[in-house]
Amino acid sequence: MLIQLDMESKDPLYTQLRNQIVEGIASNRLKPGDALPSVRSLAQDIGINLHTVNKAYKQLEHEGFLVIQRQKGALIHPDGVPQADDFYWMELSKALRPMIAEAKCRGIDEHQLTTLCQEIYQSFNKKGDSSS
Amino acid sequence: MLIQLDMESKDPLYTQLRNQIVEGIASNRLKPGDALPSVRSLAQDIGINLHTVNKAYKQLEHEGFLVIQRQKGALIHPDGVPQADDFYWMELSKALRPMIAEAKCRGIDEHQLTTLCQEIYQSFNKKGDSSS
DNA sequence: TGACTGTTATATTATGTGTATAACAGATAT
C-alpha cells in the first residue's frame, strides 16, 4: 500500500491520505481485518507529521472504515464498511450535483458521463486479486 | 434566480454561490448573454459581503462561464461555456474517483451508481423551459 | 524494563475565508 501525496494539491494532506485508503479498500488491496501502519511509522515513511496521519485515521474511524485500538493500532473494519443509508445517499447526491452540472455545461452528454463513472468504478475491480 | 446559502456548510460561501450559478446554466435557467446582478446588489440580497460575491464571479470568469466588463457587469458567456477538453476530463475523473470508491465500499453497485448519475443529470433538463 | 501503540496537550506558523471600509476609474443617464 504505497501512498503518494501531492503537496501542491488544494486538498489537505489528511484528506488525500483518507481518500487513498478508501480507494485501497474499494480495490480490495486492503481487506477487512488488515492492519495499517502505525501513525508514527506511516508519517515517517511519507514525510509528514504524525498528527496529520492521525487525523486521517480518526476520520476513517468515524466514517466506519477503521477500528482503532490502544495498542493494536488501526485495522480495516473486520465487519466491513457500513452499507449506504439514506443519509449517505443524500450526501453523495449533493456532492455529485455540482460536478454533473458543470459536465453538462461543458457538453458532456448523459452517455459519456455514465461511461466515465463506469470506467472509474470498474478500475477498482482490477486490482488486489492475487489469484493468478 | 434565487440563491440559497448554507452558513453551516463546510463549503465556502463563494463556492456555494459559484455552484448554484453553474447549476443555473446547466438547467438552462441562465442562458448565454443573460445579465447577472451586480456584486453589490447580489451581496445585499443574500446578506453577504460584496467581495465574497466578487470572488465567485471571478472564479466563474476564469472558468469560462462568465464575461465581466467594467460597467456592464457580469454576463453568462455569450458564446456558451468552453467544451470539455482533455485537462477537464482528467480533473473530473480525479474528483469523481474518491466518491465512487466510497460508494463502492458502501455496497452501491455499478447500476445503482449510473442510475443516480443519470437522475441528477436529467434533473437539469426539467427546468427553465418556459415553453408551456 | 524497554519499546511500541494511540492519546492528549500546547504552541507556532501559514493559509483561506469572510467581513468592513475606503477609494479609484470608467460608463451612463439625467
Added chain:
DNA sequence: ATATCTGTTATACACATAATATAACAGTCA
C-alpha cells in the same frame, strides 16, 4: 457637468483550518 451606477483595488481585521513541532501520558507486550 454631475450624480450614480459598474467592477477594481487596497488595507485591515477576525476567525477557522492545516500542518508542524515537542512533550508527556497510558496502556500493551516481548
